Amino acid sequence: MARERRLMNSLIYVLLLAGSIVMLGPLAWTLSTSLKIQQHVFDVPPQWIPKPSTWSNYTDVWSKAPLLHGFLNSAIVVVAVLSVGLFVASMAAYSFAKFHFPFKEGIFLALLGTMMIPYSVVMIPQYIGFSELGWVDTLLPLIVPGLFGNIVTIFFFRQFMQGSIPNDLIDAAKIDGCGYFRTFATVALPIAKPAIAAQAALGFMGIWNDFMGPLIYLHTPERQTIQVLIASMQSNYISTSNYPSLMAASLIALVPVIIVFFMAQRYFIESLAISGIKG
Amino acid sequence: MTGYRRKEMLWSLLFITPPVLGFLIFGLAPLISSLGLSFMSWDMMSPAKFIGLDNFGKLAQDEKFYKSMYNTFYLLLGIPLGMIAAMALALMMNRPLKGVSLFRTIYYIPVISPIIAVSLLWQWLLNYDYGIINEFIWKIFGVQGPNWLGDPNWVKPSFLLMGLWGGVGGTMVLYLAGLQGISSSYYEAAEVDGAKRWHQFRFITLPLLSPIHFFVVVMGVIGTFQSFSQMYILAADGGPEYSGATIVYYIFQEAFKYFNMGFASSVAWVLGVIIFILTLIQFRFSKRWVYQD
Numbered sequence: 001m002a003r004e005r006r007l008m009n010s011l012i013y014v015l016l017l018a019g020s021i022v023m024l025g026p027l028a029w030t031l032s033t034s035l036k037i038q039q040h041v042f043d044v045p046p047q048w049i050p051k052p053s054t055w056s057n058y059t060d061v062w063s064k065a066p067l068l069h070g071f072l073n074s075a076i077v078v079v080a081v082l083s084v085g086l087f088v089a090s091m092a093a094y095s096f097a098k099f100h101f102p103f104k105e106g107i108f109l110a111l112l113g114t115m116m117i118p119y120s121v122v123m124i125p126q127y128i129g130f131s132e133l134g135w136v137d138t139l140l141p142l143i144v145p146g147l148f149g150n151i152v153t154i155f156f157f158r159q160f161m162q163g164s165i166p167n168d169l170i171d172a173a174k175i176d177g178c179g180y181f182r183t184f185a186t187v188a189l190p191i192a193k194p195a196i197a198a199q200a201a202l203g204f205m206g207i208w209n210d211f212m213g214p215l216i217y218l219h220t221p222e223r224q225t226i227q228v229l230i231a232s233m234q235s236n237y238i239s240t241s242n243y244p245s246l247m248a249a250s251l252i253a254l255v256p257v258i259i260v261f262f263m264a265q266r267y268f269i270e271s272l273a274i275s276g277i278k279g
Numbered sequence: 280m281t282g283y284r285r286k287e288m289l290w291s292l293l294f295i296t297p298p299v300l301g302f303l304i305f306g307l308a309p310l311i312s313s314l315g316l317s318f319m320s321w322d323m324m325s326p327a328k329f330i331g332l333d334n335f336g337k338l339a340q341d342e343k344f345y346k347s348m349y350n351t352f353y354l355l356l357g358i359p360l361g362m363i364a365a366m367a368l369a370l371m372m373n374r375p376l377k378g379v380s381l382f383r384t385i386y387y388i389p390v391i392s393p394i395i396a397v398s399l400l401w402q403w404l405l406n407y408d409y410g411i412i413n414e415f416i417w418k419i420f421g422v423q424g425p426n427w428l429g430d431p432n433w434v435k436p437s438f439l440l441m442g443l444w445g446g447v448g449g450t451m452v453l454y455l456a457g458l459q460g461i462s463s464s465y466y467e468a469a470e471v472d473g474a475k476r477w478h479q480f481r482f483i484t485l486p487l488l489s490p491i492h493f494f495v496v497v498m499g500v501i502g503t504f505q506s507f508s509q510m511y512i513l514a515a516d517g518g519p520e521y522s523g524a525t526i527v528y529y530i531f532q533e534a535f536k537y538f539n540m541g542f543a544s545s546v547a548w549v550l551g552v553i554i555f556i557l558t559l560i561q562f563r564f565s566k567r568w569v570y571q572d
């Protein structure tokens with residue numbers, strides 16, 4: 001029995017390892033290509049360890065495309081939307097989780113209903129509205145809608161607050177003469193910290209990796225987010241078959257996300273799992 | 280006390296005001312205007328014109344509409360493929376093995392990677408002459424691999440392949456959480472009754488994971504019907520014979536390339552209604568097969 005189990009475990013190790021190679025292989029190949037010089041890209045058979053290797057593709061794309069602007073623009077959208085949006089969402093969730101008011105269920109259901117509306121249905125009127133305001137080619141159409149709080153986030157916070165903020169605690173704060181807002185800010189918010197961190201991690205990924213909205217609104221290269229810049233690499237900055245530069249560019253876009261992921265890994269996997277089960 | 284209650288209620292309403300405003304301004308209002316637009320012809324330059332159902336008539340005769348619709352439905356195949364792979368991985372990782380968390384991280388990396396970077400990377404991997412995938416096919420099978428992104432028959436399988444690589448880790452994490460939620464007493468009882476491994480999987484694990492299956496299918500359908508970015512990169516202008524265009528790509532082209540705002544809105548509404556109906560059907564059927572505690 002023990003022998004059988006050991007054999008099974010070894011087999012699983014081998015399978016998982018093979019799978020890992022499949023998962024990491026494309027990334028390794030990207031890295032390898034990005035370090036090659038153009039003449040060696042189409043070598044047959046392909047070389048995994050580039051000889052000679054060079055960083056020049058990275059400096060090359062960095063100097064040709066305004067990638068620094070791209071990073072800054074993406075960062076502006078992320079910081080603005082997350083700092084205001086998460087705060088607003090936690091306020092609404094607190095109210096939905098802990099208090100009574102008229103039409104509470106109806107309002108919550110209506111908000112949840114927006115999850116059913118595909119972006120492509122609302123994007124055209126939104127575009128028309130924002131262009132009336134003169135906001136096309138600015139970051140505002142990407143920021144402003146996010147400031148009102150995202151319903152998925154509200155739903156997640158509400159579930160969390162219902163379970164982990166005792167009513168007695170709120171009542172005790174009330175008796176001590178703590179007002180509504182102060183009770184929220186000093187009692188509820190600190191308890192909700194792990195939920196907020198989880199949503200911040202997910203929100204960062206969602207906003208940073210967003211493509212369609214930025215593509216529609218941003219036209220001037222210096223005003224584009226990193227994703228739009230990278231997507232226009234081949235048409236605007238480098239030749240179509242310049243794969244070393246293209247791979248360097250896509251790694252430049254990839255690395256910050258992977259760094260954030262490793263720093264906040266716990267929150268990602270946890271929040272995904274929680275929202276999955278509860279959903 | 281009643282004065283206090285009133286004040287508390289007002290505060291609560293104040294707290295939910297921003298999302299409600301957001302819902303009205305960025306959800307409901309555009310939804311209604313979009314419906315209105317779908318009965319109009321408008322290029323954002325000349326004045327809008329009411330044309331009744333003409334957009335829908337034009338749509339019914341547009342070959343691109345049918346192609347993009349077919350392509351989108353085809354890509355739904357990715358959902359069962361992803362579920363099978365993710366479940367297999369989750370079952371393998373759901374045992375006390377050393378280094379499992381490292382594996383979990385590795386499989387999860389593509390999930391968090393930006394879709395644009397991932398698409399560019401796959402554009403290179405799938406290159407007909409020099410791509411590493413065709414190189415492997417040549418080495419292992421001794422045949423020339425397909426012209427992935429250049430052959431209308433292979434564009435969609437390319438998307439499925441890339442989608443599997445990029446998405447399996449996310450689904451796997453969901454299944455892992457589901458597996459950890461199954462009480463071991465079920466398996467102990469089954470052992471006592473002498474149930475075989477396969478039967479334990481078929482009659483305990485699989486049904487008890489049904490809430491996860493349901494979540495994955497619902498989100499998968501919604502996600503597939505909204506896919507756009509990978510097509511934008513890998514199938515420029517819809518790819519060969521429009522074989523790589525999804526319905527959202529088609530809407531995007533009509534709206535932001537040709538500025539047929541009215542027509543694009545009518546396609547978007549058709550898409551919205553399809554997603555709504557499919558989701559409704561899934562919820563209806565879920566009562567039959569989703570196990571609830």
